[in-house]
Amino acid sequence: MKPLATFHGGIHPPENKAQSTVLPIAGASLPDELVLPLSQHIGAPARPCVEPGQQVLKGECIATAATAISAPLHAPTSGTISAIEERPVPHPSGGTGLCIVIRPDGEQRWAPRHACAAWQDLPRDQLLAQIRAAGIVGLGGAGFPTAVKAGTRPDRIIDTLIINAAECEPYITADDMLMRERAAAVVSGIEILRHLVQPATILIGIEDNKPEAIAALQAATGNSGIQVVTIPTLYPSGGEKQLIKILTAREVPSGGLPADIGVLCQNVGTAVAIHDAVVEGRPLISRITTVTGASCQQPRNYEVLIGTPVSHLLALAGWDAKRCDRLIIGGPMMGFSVPDAAVPVVKTTNCILAPTREELPPPPPAQACIRCGLCAEACPASLLPQQLYWFARSGEHDKLEAHHLFDCIECGACSYVCPSSIPLVQYYRASKAEIRHKQREREQAERARQRFEARQERMAREAAEREARRQARAAAAAAAQAAKARADAEARPEAPIQPAADPVQAAIERARALRAGQTGDSSAASSTAPSPRQQAEQKVSTLEARLTKARKRHEEAVAGGEKTAAALASVVEKLEQQLAAARAELETTEEQT
């Protein structure tokens, strides 16, 4: 079958693939320790389910998927969990991440495996569960959990399954060698996907610079109905959106997924991993990685256990660190450089590139943009990289979004062709980060505003309720007063009020009367304003009550050994001082009368 369409632009960088296809895939030796980051995929990091010191078997699950979009992690070999700690991870930031560190015991003892040759009889859900439990993620470089991607939903019918065997980036030959050597496994994996997804068409898109792999696939697919489509070598035809356009002439809508147009795209390495998981019961614990670059004596592909330090792998390939200018994880177009070789190989590490200075010279200083438009000619998404550059420099985020910045796939074709060596992709990445940051800030500000307004509302409501209660009390007090005045008028000749007798008792009476008045009882309420001595007596009694309470709390705090004890002690002290002052005041008022 011939490709149906082509995408706009594209470039032809020198391929540099011949160096690493001379020798077959070799098995990498066991390193001294395996470092497994918990986040090797898109989605929430996995949650460890082992503890340091625990013995694990090869293929045993050591971290579970945290949410729906997540993947579990398995021990690549038998050994001991030596730690769960922060270690350098392969990421452009050069930072660290939480990793499970395993010290292999060298015996490679397997955990019980559930191989299943007759997977066609299994229900779909069970197959998907197996794929999920095996920790399979997209091995093409993105690392999206495969079980989620392949799990079809009723509203999205997949009519075309595309297997991405393009491997368009220079230097990388992992998929090429995998197809040459394990074409049968590739086809088996595709059959499992066919069973899961039930597409009408299955296409394998492969670039024409891989004749041996094409031949192997054609031999393996035979009459199965899987079509091997040879596409012209053009970077970046391995990009999911571009490959879909080439093979089906459909375009993935902006902001949408291939599933929106009925297409499912999986990498050829992922298909093999699915075969391994379902048919042989092996979870994802190793992958094929290309080690290449002129500073390696023998560039080749290795089947390497996940978690192997890159330095170990480079040593196997005869790496000369002194000649190596920089270390790149991934290819020269979309890979990122890491500061040192201590980082581990993860599920998405398809290539380790160790070039010399002559091979990949450092970029010359950027010159001014001459508006030549070569970048717009090369862009596979038909964007205007030049305009995006100007807007990125001036920070005009609204114009960036109007020019569809988020449709940029960061393939690097524009930076490659720029005669002025402007690092265009970096501008776009930085701008995307700034826009997302501003978006988050706006959302937070909006939330803060809503909370503020809710609080204002609440306080207004409470104030209104208090006001209503106060008015009710005032009305009740007025009514009580009126009743009392009537009662007094009747009772006055018989019982004169004796304020001087027993001040404490009088105070108690008054307090009781006040409470009675509050509840609406009209009996014996005092309507006179309290005299200074009465006020002082009230104050003393209140303070005494508070002091008792504070002392009690302080004792409790001291008994419980709490840190608040000191604070409470000072509170007690303050209250004691106030009580002394109040008592003194009471004496003065008593003396005055």
Add this chain to the structure above:
Amino acid sequence: MIDLLAQHPLIAASGALLLLGALFGAVLGYAAVRFRVEGNPIVDDIENLLPQTQCGQCGYPGCRPYAEAIAEGEAINRCPPGGEDTINALAELLNVEPEPLDGEVNPVKMVAYIREAECIGCTKCLQACPVDAIVGAARFMHTVMADECTGCDLCVEPCPVDCIEMRPVATPWQWQRPLPPEQLIATDRHSSEVPA
């Protein structure tokens, strides 16, 4: 009439101008009435540009009062949490000159943190927080919900045991913009050092 106009071009010209003036005046007057916008929507636009910290550093009890004041003519440079970006955005919206910030700005975002061991549960900070970001009740432990805290600083003062501190929030790594070509200085032109 036509003859009159033809013979006296001055009258023709002034008449034409008067007529045009009247016509455009009528159109504008109609538009002023027909398309009048009630209320002062500019206040909403201003408020949307403010950071909603509700901290009061501008001198107004919240962001909405400050937005209303700005609509009345208040200076736009009084919001430290908003920083330069907010001033520039406000300047653009209101078509005025942006001014330097009136106050100092802390570039690192901070959130409040209560040292729970020292908290006595007095609820003073709860009452001070303008966005209700502190969870607690009288004599129960108080704690700050870091996601909701705007870093306004209003809770630190009222605490009688001084157990609230402002801690910087760690910003996740992100790609930085490359230095523009014009920042190349003479001594760098032969530079071929590549930072890793």
Add this chain to the structure above:
Amino acid sequence: MAQQTLSSPHLRGALTTARVMQLVLLATVPGIIALTWHFGIGTLLNLAWACSFAVALEAAMLRLRKRPIGFYLSDCSALVTAVLLAVALPPAAPWWLIAVGMLAAIVFAKHLYGGMGYNPFNPAMVGYVVLLISFPVQMTAWVPPRESGALLGAMEAIQRSLALAPQAQIDAVTMATPLDLLRQNSALLIEDLWQQNPQFGQWGGAGWEWVNLAFLAGGLFLLQRRIFTWHAPVAMLAALGLMAALFYDGGSSASGGSPLFHWLSGATMLGAFFIVTDPVTSAVSTRGKLIYGAAIGVLVYLIRHWGNYPDAVAFAVLLLNFAAPFIDYYTQPRVYGHGATRPAEREKS
């Protein structure tokens, strides 16, 4: 410089700005040779002055702007401006004329807007227009072509170039260009005009036709090297030809010259392949380039036929430089994933 993580890609293509400029300079060589053969060494003298002034002024401006001089001079953009202006000026133009022209081009039209890449107007054209408007006499003192038999000698050329030639001598050895003649013609049929004046050659102006063919060759070379795409030059030539054809009534006295004549006279080919294709000042998208080129072609004919100046390329280009951002805004390409080709989705919705 701050320690910064560099982003991918870590690989870049071989084309650099300096290389682009060098190829452009190489492509002007056939045209320069043709000019020298047909009009004497005056063009070479122009070039000498122009290049010297260009480099000196550029270095001075870079020093004033505190930029590293070697780095910025090495991209050869000043030399390209110098060559384009030198070729457009009358051969053996006085040195001060060239100096003023380069001042306008390098200092005003280029550096004061921010340097290479930031200038909205083509610097060589700005220089030419400034000179044309300020010094009309010197700018219309064209030398006769070899075919007319009165080729300017080397010594006289040097004298003129050093501004030491007496005015009488200049007037004696000056001839109107073919475009001049066509403009001023109101009585003769084209055929007769052709026969009566030695300035007319086989298809276009004498000497001028070869110069234009040489620049066409240079332009095709650049096209083959993919320095620019075909859209802008082809659009310009096509529009110019179309306009000439529309208004060519077979050769009456009121007509404006055949398409072939317009293509091979004046600065048409120089303009089409070296001015209109200047990336800094032209439209960016391919549709935009077509519109840009076509508009220039139309304007060139309009100004040549009905405007005040015999050769119109400079003015047409400047006018369209002005309009280029506007053209860019309205000719953005359709981005992948937006609009037309989503048949499956269309069916669903």
